[in-house]
Amino acid sequence: MNRMTEIKYEMKPVTKKRPKAKHIKSIFDPMIDAFIKSGHKLVEIAVEDKKPGYMATQLNQRIKRRELDIEASHGGGFIYLEKKQA
Numbered sequence: 001m002n003r004m005t006e007i008k009y010e011m012k013p014v015t016k017k018r019p020k021a022k023h024i025k026s027i028f029d030p031m032i033d034a035f036i037k038s039g040h041k042l043v044e045i046a047v048e049d050k051k052p053g054y055m056a057t058q059l060n061q062r063i064k065r066r067e068l069d070i071e072a073s074h075g076g077g078f079i080y081l082e083k084k085q086a
Contacts, residue, residue, distance in 0.1 A: 028062040032070065035081045045079040055079045 035043055047055050052074035059072035059079065069084045 026062050028059050031059065032062060032066070032068070032081070035070065036068075042080060042082045045081065046077075047079060052077055052079050 031045065045055075056072045056074040056079050059081070063070050063072060069086075071082050071084055073080045073082070
């Protein structure tokens with residue numbers, strides 16, 4: 001016998017999502033914030049004891065979560081932060 005449990009809910013249309021209640025800071029935020037404040041379109045970053053591929057991946061995840069128009073990449077042992085073209 002398969003009995004479905006009823007879930008009570010309320011649904012209503014909205015014009016925008018509510019802001020997230022908690023902003024969790026990331027260790028990557030200072031780098032991203034410094035880049036934004038610099039006003040530069042492209043910067044090269046050297047990070048001690050971290051692989052550039054790992055750093056670029058983590059930065060891109062943080063950038064995506066913050067919904068920023070920035071892109072992280074790597075090459076030649078360095079990490080690059082670049083403003084996306086409009």
